[in-house]
Amino acid sequence: MTTISQTSKDLDMEMSSDRARVLKSLAFSDQLFSFATRAAAYAVLLLLAGIILSLIAGAWPAMKAFGFEFLVTRRWAPQLEPMPVLGALAPIYGTLVSSFIAMLIAVPFGLGIAIFLTELCPHSIRRPIRLAIELLAGIPSIIYGMWGFFVLGPFLATYVEPGIVWACADIPVLNSIFSGEMVSNLSLFNASLILAIMILPFITAIAVDVFSTVPPVLKEAAYGVGCTTWEVVNNVVLPFTRVGVVGGVMLALGRALGETMAVTFIIGNSFKISGSIFAPGTTISAAIASEFAESEGLHQSALILLGLLLFVLTFIVLASARFMLMRLEKRAGA
Amino acid sequence: MASYSARRRNSSIVMGLCLAATGIGIAWLFLILFSLLVNGIPGLTFAVFTEMTPPPGEHGGGLLNAIFGSVLMTVIGVGIGAPIGILAGTYLAEYGRHSKITPVIRFINDILLSAPSIIIGLFVYGAVVVPMRSFSAVAGSIALAVIVIPVVVRTTEDMLLLVPNTLREAASALGLPRSFVIRRVAYRAARAGLITGVLLAVARVGGETAPLLFTVLSNQFWSVNLVKPMANLPVTINNFINNPDANWKQLAWTGALLITVAVLSLNITARFFGASKDGR
Numbered sequence: 001m002t003t004i005s006q007t008s009k010d011l012d013m014e015m016s017s018d019r020a021r022v023l024k025s026l027a028f029s030d031q032l033f034s035f036a037t038r039a040a041a042y043a044v045l046l047l048l049a050g051i052i053l054s055l056i057a058g059a060w061p062a063m064k065a066f067g068f069e070f071l072v073t074r075r076w077a078p079q080l081e082p083m084p085v086l087g088a089l090a091p092i093y094g095t096l097v098s099s100f101i102a103m104l105i106a107v108p109f110g111l112g113i114a115i116f117l118t119e120l121c122p123h124s125i126r127r128p129i130r131l132a133i134e135l136l137a138g139i140p141s142i143i144y145g146m147w148g149f150f151v152l153g154p155f156l157a158t159y160v161e162p163g164i165v166w167a168c169a170d171i172p173v174l175n176s177i178f179s180g181e182m183v184s185n186l187s188l189f190n191a192s193l194i195l196a197i198m199i200l201p202f203i204t205a206i207a208v209d210v211f212s213t214v215p216p217v218l219k220e221a222a223y224g225v226g227c228t229t230w231e232v233v234n235n236v237v238l239p240f241t242r243v244g245v246v247g248g249v250m251l252a253l254g255r256a257l258g259e260t261m262a263v264t265f266i267i268g269n270s271f272k273i274s275g276s277i278f279a280p281g282t283t284i285s286a287a288i289a290s291e292f293a294e295s296e297g298l299h300q301s302a303l304i305l306l307g308l309l310l311f312v313l314t315f316i317v318l319a320s321a322r323f324m325l326m327r328l329e330k331r332a333g334a
Numbered sequence: 335m336a337s338y339s340a341r342r343r344n345s346s347i348v349m350g351l352c353l354a355a356t357g358i359g360i361a362w363l364f365l366i367l368f369s370l371l372v373n374g375i376p377g378l379t380f381a382v383f384t385e386m387t388p389p390p391g392e393h394g395g396g397l398l399n400a401i402f403g404s405v406l407m408t409v410i411g412v413g414i415g416a417p418i419g420i421l422a423g424t425y426l427a428e429y430g431r432h433s434k435i436t437p438v439i440r441f442i443n444d445i446l447l448s449a450p451s452i453i454i455g456l457f458v459y460g461a462v463v464v465p466m467r468s469f470s471a472v473a474g475s476i477a478l479a480v481i482v483i484p485v486v487v488r489t490t491e492d493m494l495l496l497v498p499n500t501l502r503e504a505a506s507a508l509g510l511p512r513s514f515v516i517r518r519v520a521y522r523a524a525r526a527g528l529i530t531g532v533l534l535a536v537a538r539v540g541g542e543t544a545p546l547l548f549t550v551l552s553n554q555f556w557s558v559n560l561v562k563p564m565a566n567l568p569v570t571i572n573n574f575i576n577n578p579d580a581n582w583k584q585l586a587w588t589g590a591l592l593i594t595v596a597v598l599s600l601n602i603t604a605r606f607f608g609a610s611k612d613g614r
Contacts, residue, residue, distance in 0.1 A: 026511050033513035037429055040421035041439050044487060047480060048442050051453065054460035112355030120349055121356075131605065132360045138601040139366060140541020142568055143594050146575055146586070151369050197362050204359070226338075228345035251448060258450020260544040261572070285452045285544070292456075293548045307456040311449070318445050 055311060058304035062086070065298055070305065076271035078291070078299040086302040088309060090271040094281035095310070098188055098263065099256040101277065102195035107249055109196070110203025115233055117204070118211045130208070137201035145265030148194040153185035153266050156193070161278050179276035186268030188281040194262050199252040206248030210241040210328060247324030254318040258310060260285040284310040367594070374591025377584040382592075387554050387570060390579050397589050399556045403566040404540070404593075406558075407471055407550070411478025411539055416532050419483045423490025428516050440491070447484040454480050455545035463549055471557075471564035474550030478539040485538055489531025493524040526607055533604035540597045543568035567593055 062070065066086060073087020113133060117126055165180030214237050222232045238245070268280020269290050284306045292303050336344075381396045388395025422439070430436040458477040463469055497520045505515040521528065551563040552570055567589050574586035 026514075030511040030513040033517070034429055037421045037425035040418045041425035041430060041435075043418060044422050044439055044443050044446070044483065047483065048446060050461060051449075051457045054457050055453070058456070058460045109355045109359060112352040113359050116349075116352040116356045120352065129356060129360065131602070132363050133356075134605075135598055135601060136359070136363050138537060138598055139363075140543065140568070140593055140597060142541065142543040142571055143366065143370070143590050146571070146590055147366050147369055149575075150373075151365075200359055200362075228341050230345035230348040231341065233348075254448050258448075258452065260450065260452040285450060288452055288456065289544055289547055292459075293551070304456055304460070307453055311453050314448070314450055314453075315445060318448050319441075322441060322444050 051311070055304060055308040059301060059308045061298060062301035062305040066302070066305075070302070071309075074273060076287075078295070078302075084298055084302075086299065088284075088302075088306055090273050091282050091284045091287045091306060092309070093273050094188060094267065095257055095283040095285070095313075097277065098192045098195060098267065098281070098283055099253060101189065101192035102199060102256045103249065103253055105193065105196035106200045106203055106252065110200050110252070111207055111245070113200070113204045114207030114211055115237075117208050118237075119229055119233060133201050133204050135201075136197065137205075141198070141259065141261040142265075144194050144198055144262035148190060148262060148266040149185070152194065153187075153190045156190055157183055157185050157187075161187075161189070165278070176275045177277055179274075179278060183278045184268070184280065186266055186280045187278045188267060189277040191263045191267040191281075191283075192277070194266060195256045195259055198259060198262060199256050202252040202255055203248055206251060206325075207241075207245055210244030210248065211237055213244070213328070214240050241328070243324050244328040247321045247328065250317055250321030250324065254314045254321060257317065258285055258314050260289050264289045370587070370591045370594055373587040375588075377588035378591070382585070382588055386556055387565060387574075387585070388581060389554060390577065390582060393581060395581070395585065397567065397570065397585060397592070399554075399565040400552070400567045400570040400589065401592070403471065403550075403552075403557075403564040404568070407475045407478060407546075407564070407566060408536060408539055410471075410475035410560075412482050412532065412536055414475065415479035415482025416486050416535065418479075419486025419531075419535070420490050420528065422483070423487045424494065424516060426487070426491045427494035428520065429512075443484045443487045446480075447488060450544075451481060451542055452544040455547060455549055458545065458549050466561065468561060469549060469551040469563045470561045471550055472560050474546050474564070474566065475560075477545035477549050478542060481539050481542060481545065482535040485535040486531050489534065490524075490528055493527030493531065494520055496527070497523045530604045530608035533600055533607065537597050537600035537604065540600065541568060541593050543572055547572070 065083075066073070070086065070088050071092070072089060073085065074089045075085045075087050076090060077085045117130060121129060161178075161183045162180065164178050165183060168174040168178040169180070218236050218240065219232055222236045227235070263283050264286040267282055267286050269282050269286055270280040271282055271287075272279070274281065288303050288307055292300065295303055379396075381394060382398075383396060383401070384398055385394065385396035386399050387397060422443075426436050426440060430439075454477050458473050458480065462473040462476055466473070501519050501523055502515050505519045506512075510518070546566060546569050550566060550569065552565050552573060553563050554565070557564050571586045571589045571593070574582040574589075577583065
C-alpha cells in the first residue's frame with residue numbers, strides 16, 4: 001500500500017475514492033440487511049398482536065350481545081328469531097373431553113414408544129422406526145378425517161363399541177359414560193382416538209429428546225447396582241426428565257385442543273352435551289370449520305368468539321409447556 | 335424387595351408393552367397408507383392430471399385445476415413466508431443473540447408454531463378477506479405464509495446456532511462486514527439445515543385444509559386470477575368426499591392419495607437432507 005501511494009499519487013487518489021465508494025456501499029447493504037432481519041423478527045411479534053386484535057375485533061359484537069352468558073349457555077340456535085341464542089358450553093365441553101381422552105390414550109403409547117426407542121431398540125432399526133412414527137405427524141389432518149370417517153369409525157361402531165357397551169351395561173357410572181343408545185360412526189370417542197393417533201408422534205419425539213438428556217453415567221450406575229431396564233426407566237430416566245415429559249405432553253395437548261379437520265369429519269357436529277362418549281358432539285374448531293363459511297352477523301361473530309376462546313386456551317397450555325421445556329433446557333445447559 | 339426373577343419378569347412385561355406400543359404406532363401408519371392406496375389407486379388415471387374437476391353427476395374429469403391451485407398457493411405462501419422466516423431466524427441467532435427481546439420473540443414464535451391452524455384462517459378472514467370483500471387465492475396464500483413463518487424461523491435459528499463461532503470470527507478477522515459474514519459464511523455452513531426447514535414448511539402447508547376453508551373457498555374451473563376463489567386440493571377433497579356422487583368420492587380419494595404421497599415424500603427428503611449433512 002505505502003509503496004504504491006509513494007510511487008503514484010494519481011493511482012492513490014483513484015484507489016482511495018474507489019475504496020470509499022466500496023466501503024460506503026458495503027456499509028449500506030450491511031445496514032439494510034441488519035434492518036431487514038430486525039424488521040422480520042418484530043413482524044413475528046406483530047403477527048401475534050394482529051391475530052389477537054383481529055379476533056377481538058371480530059368477536060366484539062358477540063361479546064356485547066351475550067357477555068358472560070356465552071360461556072355457560074348450552075343452547076346453540078343460530079337461526080332463532082328475533083335473536084339467535086348462542087352458547088359455547090357444548091363446544092367447550094367437546095374440546096376438553098375429546099382432548100382429555102386423546103391424552104389418556106396417547107400418553108402411555110407415546111412414552112412406551114419413546115422408552116422402546118431409547119432403551120431397547122437395536123441401533124440399526126432405530127432410525128427407520130423413528131421416521132415411521134414421525135411420518136404419522138406428517139400426514140395431513142384431512143386424511144385422518146377421511147380415514148376415521150370411512151375406516152376407523154365404522155369399524156369401532158360395529159366391532160368395538162357394542163362390546164364395551166355390553167360389558168359396562170350393569171356398572172353404575174360406566175354405563176352412562178359408555179351408553180349404547182347412540183353408538184354410531186360419528187362420536188366423541190372416535191374423534192378422541194383419531195386425535196390420539198395424531199398427537200402420538202409429538203409426545204414420542206419430545207420424550208425421545210428429553211430421555212437423551214439423561215447423563216449415561218446415571219443409567220450406568222443404576223444398571224451397575226443390578227437394576228432391571230424397567231427399574232432404570234422408572235427410577236432414573238423418568239424422574240430426571242419429568243419436567244420435560246410434562247412439557248411435551250402439554251405441547252401435544254395444545255395440538256389436540258386446536259385440531260380441526262380430522263375432528264370435524266368424525267365428531268358428528270352436534271351441539272349437545274351427552275354424558276356418553278359414544279354420542280356425537282362438537283368441538284370449538286369443528287364448529288368453526290363446519291359453520292363459518294355459511295355464517296353471518298351475530299352467528300359469525302360468535303364463531304370468532306369461539307376461536308378467541310380456543311386461542312386463549314391453547315395459548316395458556318402451550319405457554320406453560322414452553323416454560324417447562326425451557327426449565328429443562330436451562331438445567332441441561334448448566 | 336421382590337425376588338430377582340420377579341423383578342426381571344416385571345421388567346420384561348413393561349418392555350413387552352413398550353414393544354407392542356411401537357408395533358401399534360407403526361401399524362397405524364401402514365393402515366392409513368393401505369386404505370389410501372386401496373381407495374385411491376383405482377381412480378388414478380391420466381385424466382386426473384389433465385382434466386378439470388367435474389360437475390356433480392358427470393363421469394370422468396380430473397383434478398388439474400385443484401392441483402394447480404394448491405401448487406400455486408403453496409409456492410406463493412412459501413415464497414412470502416420463507417424469506418421473512420429466514421430473516422427473523424437470522425436476527426434471533428446473529429444480531430439479536432444477546433438482546434433482551436430475543437427470548438420473547440422465540441417464545442411467541444413457538445406459540446405460533448403450535449397455534450391451531452383454524453385460528454390462522456379466522457385471522458386472515460378478518461384481516462384480508464373482509465377488507466377485500468372477496469374470498470381469494472391471495473388470502474389463502476397469506477394464511478399459508480403465516481403458518482410457514484414460525485416453522486422457518488425455528489429451523490433457521492437452530493441451524494445458525496450450530497455454526498461454529500470460529501468460522502464467524504475468522505471471517506470477521508478478514509475484515510468482512512457483519513452481513514457478509516452471515517450471508518457468505520454462516521448461511522453457507524448451515525445451508526442443508528435451512529433447506530430442510532423450508533422443505534418441512536412446504537410439507538406442513540401442503541396438506542393444510544382448515545385455514546383455506548374460508549379464505550379461498552374453491553371452484554370448479556380453471557382460474558389463475560389471484561383475487562378470486564381458486565380450486566385447491568384439500569378443500570376439493572373436503573367438498574367431494576361427503577357427497578353421495580361416486581365419481582366425486584373417487585376423485586377425493588385419489589386426491590387424498592396424491593397429497594399424502596407428496597407430503598410424506600417431502601418429509602422424507604427433508605429429513606434425508608438434514609441428516610446427510612451431519613453424517614448421522
